[in-house]
Amino acid sequence: MFDGRYAARVLQLQGGQASSAAAQPVELPKQSVDEPETQAASRSNEAALQLLTLLQREGRFVDFVQQDLASFADADIGAAARVVHEGCRRALRSHAKVVSVRSEAEGSPLTLERASEDVKLVGNVAGSAPFRGVLRHKGWRVEELTLPTVVGTHDSRLVAPAELELP
Amino acid sequence: MSAKFVVGIDLGTTHSALAVADLGDTDARVSVLEIEQLVAAGAVAKRALLPSFLYFAHESEPALSLPWDSERRFCVGEFARSRGAEAPQRVISSAKSWLSYGGVDRRAGTLPLGAPEDIEKISPVETSFRFLDHLNEAFRAARPGDGDLSAQEVVLTVPASFDAGARDLTVEAALAAGFEQVTLLEEPQAALYAWIEHNGDAWRSHLRAGDRVLVIDIGGGTTDFSLIDAVEQDGSLGLSRVAVGDHILLGGDNMDLALAHVVGQALAEQGKELDRFQLGALAHACRAGKEKLLSDASLEQVAVVLPSRGSQLLGGSIRGELRREQVERYLLDGFFPAVAATELPKARPRAGLTQVGLPYASDPAITKHLAAFLARHAFADAAGGATDARPPTAILFNGGVLKADILRARVIDTLNGWLEQRGSAKARVLPGEDLDLAVARGAAYYGLVRHGRGLRIRGGTARAYYVGIESPMPALPGLEPPVFALCVAPFGMEEGTSAALPPQELFVVVGEPVTFRFFGSSTRRSDAAGSVLERWRPGELEELPKIELILPAAGRSAGDVVAVHLQASVTAIGTLKLEAIAQTPLVADERWQIELSVRHGSSGEA
Numbered sequence: 001m002f003d004g005r006y007a008a009r010v011l012q013l014q015g016g017q018a019s020s021a022a023a024q025p026v027e028l029p030k031q032s033v034d035e036p037e038t039q040a041a042s043r044s045n046e047a048a049l050q051l052l053t054l055l056q057r058e059g060r061f062v063d064f065v066q067q068d069l070a071s072f073a074d075a076d077i078g079a080a081a082r083v084v085h086e087g088c089r090r091a092l093r094s095h096a097k098v099v100s101v102r103s104e105a106e107g108s109p110l111t112l113e114r115a116s117e118d119v120k121l122v123g124n125v126a127g128s129a130p131f132r133g134v135l136r137h138k139g140w141r142v143e144e145l146t147l148p149t150v151v152g153t154h155d156s157r158l159v160a161p162a163e164l165e166l167p
Numbered sequence: 168m169s170a171k172f173v174v175g176i177d178l179g180t181t182h183s184a185l186a187v188a189d190l191g192d193t194d195a196r197v198s199v200l201e202i203e204q205l206v207a208a209g210a211v212a213k214r215a216l217l218p219s220f221l222y223f224a225h226e227s228e229p230a231l232s233l234p235w236d237s238e239r240r241f242c243v244g245e246f247a248r249s250r251g252a253e254a255p256q257r258v259i260s261s262a263k264s265w266l267s268y269g270g271v272d273r274r275a276g277t278l279p280l281g282a283p284e285d286i287e288k289i290s291p292v293e294t295s296f297r298f299l300d301h302l303n304e305a306f307r308a309a310r311p312g313d314g315d316l317s318a319q320e321v322v323l324t325v326p327a328s329f330d331a332g333a334r335d336l337t338v339e340a341a342l343a344a345g346f347e348q349v350t351l352l353e354e355p356q357a358a359l360y361a362w363i364e365h366n367g368d369a370w371r372s373h374l375r376a377g378d379r380v381l382v383i384d385i386g387g388g389t390t391d392f393s394l395i396d397a398v399e400q401d402g403s404l405g406l407s408r409v410a411v412g413d414h415i416l417l418g419g420d421n422m423d424l425a426l427a428h429v430v431g432q433a434l435a436e437q438g439k440e441l442d443r444f445q446l447g448a449l450a451h452a453c454r455a456g457k458e459k460l461l462s463d464a465s466l467e468q469v470a471v472v473l474p475s476r477g478s479q480l481l482g483g484s485i486r487g488e489l490r491r492e493q494v495e496r497y498l499l500d501g502f503f504p505a506v507a508a509t510e511l512p513k514a515r516p517r518a519g520l521t522q523v524g525l526p527y528a529s530d531p532a533i534t535k536h537l538a539a540f541l542a543r544h545a546f547a548d549a550a551g552g553a554t555d556a557r558p559p560t561a562i563l564f565n566g567g568v569l570k571a572d573i574l575r576a577r578v579i580d581t582l583n584g585w586l587e588q589r590g591s592a593k594a595r596v597l598p599g600e601d602l603d604l605a606v607a608r609g610a611a612y613y614g615l616v617r618h619g620r621g622l623r624i625r626g627g628t629a630r631a632y633y634v635g636i637e638s639p640m641p642a643l644p645g646l647e648p649p650v651f652a653l654c655v656a657p658f659g660m661e662e663g664t665s666a667a668l669p670p671q672e673l674f675v676v677v678g679e680p681v682t683f684r685f686f687g688s689s690t691r692r693s694d695a696a697g698s699v700l701e702r703w704r705p706g707e708l709e710e711l712p713k714i715e716l717i718l719p720a721a722g723r724s725a726g727d728v729v730a731v732h733l734q735a736s737v738t739a740i741g742t743l744k745l746e747a748i749a750q751t752p753l754v755a756d757e758r759w760q761i762e763l764s765v766r767h768g769s770s771g772e773a
Contacts (some may be wrong), residue, residue: 010343075705084480
């Protein structure tokens with residue numbers, strides 16, 4: 001199960017020699033991931049799958065969305081929503097830094113000096129800047145996204161493997 | 168080779184952490200190194216903490232690959248912990264508690280307990296090695312230009328309550344990991360170093376000569392107390408560690424489990440039976456709920472929801488509730504009851520609970536353990552009280568559990584109540600920093616201190632050590648001959664010093680192992696090497712695992728009896744070394760090393 005470095009080292013120590021040879025970094029085998037044929041596209045798919053996996057693992061997101069809610073009472077949905085909310089929030093916060101685009105309170109008047117991708121104009125969309133209106137949604141921007149590194153030959157499409165409990 | 172960095176390692180019962188300081192930089196600050204680890208199947212990420220769990224892959228599972236090893240069949244860290252909850256027989260947890268438990272051979276393959284046959288069990292020492300080895304690999308991966316931890320100065324922290332044998336075994340694991348420049352440091356001292364580092368030079372304005380700091384360290388699995396005095400030293404302020412507490416296996420995990428049982432009970436009364444998996448999930452949910460209740464005084468209760476195990480989240484989930492009143496009753500009154508200073512923990516041995524198991528504290532009341540510690544070391548009137556007993560004047564908290572305001576407040580109020588009753592001034596709280604990472608940070612800072620860049624806490628060994636010798640009395644049938652305790656190492660020996668040679672001779676048969684009973688005392692501070700105790704108060708001496716001496720026959724005839732003196736010294740690493748010195752040496756300076764943590768029976772290969 002393990003490499004023999006520990007046993008070898010213990011033998012040496014018991015022999016009373018602090019050999020410096022064993023202290024040297026051991027050449028570890030390089031990662032042997034089979035590079036798939038598809039490149040950039042598959043990598044962004046990979047990231048999306050990873051995010052889904054995270055949200056499922058921490059917050060049962062896929063379970064929740066896949067289930068038909070029609071026959072359930074709001075109290076049941078509420079209980080499930082806590083699981084989903086708490087877990088997805090934890091997953092999001094530990095892997096992404098999400099900030100609001102505008103700091104003003106929603107519902108307050110706002111003047112936009114220049115059109116910008118940051119702010120979408122809605123309603124009577126006409127004329128030219130400056131645009132005067134009311135902030136309806138403060139917007140979200142992901143400032144940082146740090147997803148775990150994929151290692152090994154794990155099939156990333158498996159956002160949740162089936163589980164078989166052995167008695 | 169001269170090291171570029173000092174690396175502080177907090178090898179914890181439930182988590183490990185690593186901090187680094189640059190020796191080449193005279194204004195060096197300590198920084199925490201995030202540890203790359205497997206966090207889920209096929210996913211590696213960096214985390215400030217490495218959970219101290221080791222999981223063994225089953226043949227049905229793919230390799231537990233790391234960026235530096237694609238073939239690995241085991242893992243440590245976050246995934247090991249979560250996977251371990253799903254397959255509990257395949258995971259090792261609390262290895263550190265096993266390392267300090269003399270009831271098992273700590274070099275024999277005993278873990279995981281109850282592992283299935285496909286797992287080749289490993290020893291508590293090897294488990295510690297695996298954690299250290301992972302930290303080394305993560306360091307190498309994070310700082311490819313800086314080489315290996317074997318090339319750095321490593322400060323490894325241990326509980327103040329670890330005895331000489333457990334300290335030795337910790338060093339054994341570190342040497343196996345290739346750390347050749349390793350030094351041990353007591354965790355509560357590390358917490359105080361972190362506080363000093365955090366406050367910069369200003370720390371001297373927070374403490375005055377005459378102050379006595381009580382360090383209370385409550386981690387996931389253990390509780391540790393120390394007293395550190397601020398003293399006048401060559402015209403400036405010095406620090407000296409004067410007392411450490413017993414090893415108490417009691418921590419935050421016990422508290423989460425207790426709450427899970429309370430909520431689980433309520434669910435059972437509603438006819439909702441939980442299986443093992445759900446109980447595990449419940450402990451998690453209770454921890455989250457507890458943290459919410461403890462940090463927001465306006466909440467009266469929080470919902471604790473156990474998601475269904477199947478994919479149908481709705482309908483299958485179980486909803487429970489954790490109420491403020493429960494948290495207060497079970498956490499505050501269960502683990503931190505407001506007790507009198509005279510109320511000591513119940514020392515009830517747990518009979519028949521398990522065949523092999525850790526000696527968990529039988530009384531969960533941490534405040535009672537604190538009362539016992541102070542009775543012994545700070546309040547002179549109690550039985551076995553130390554000679555320079557003085558109450559604490561300041562408190563430093565450490566460990567994740569104490570992040571909760573109401574728990575800290577309960578400890579402060581209880582302690583101050585005791586002090587008030589005795590007519591002493593109240594103790595003030597030294598504001599700490601990150602309670603999870605302080606020990607690793609403080610350890611790295613201590614590495615700088617060793618290079619003269621800061622004040623060193625003095626104190627030396629936290630115990631006096633004794634060997635048991637049979638009294639020269641006629642044997643009586645059915646009665647064991649009484650044992651005297653011969654002090655070989657006095658309290659407070661500093662690193663790099665040797666104790667005086669006790670005048671008493673011990674006789675050893677050449678070529679045969681001789682075992683001695685071994686004792687430690689954290690209260691007897693004035694016994695010199697050579698003192699013989701014919702009797703002692705209950706609890707004053709604690710029996711440690713036996714020690715063993717074998718004189719090789721070289722140069723002597725087998726069966727010869729040789730007279731030796733036992734001499735103790737403390738190595739630069741911070742471990743205790745016991746040697747037997749021949750009274751009439753065959754060659755100059757003839758001496759033999761004494762094994763502090765004896766292998767049990769014939770367990771075969773280590």
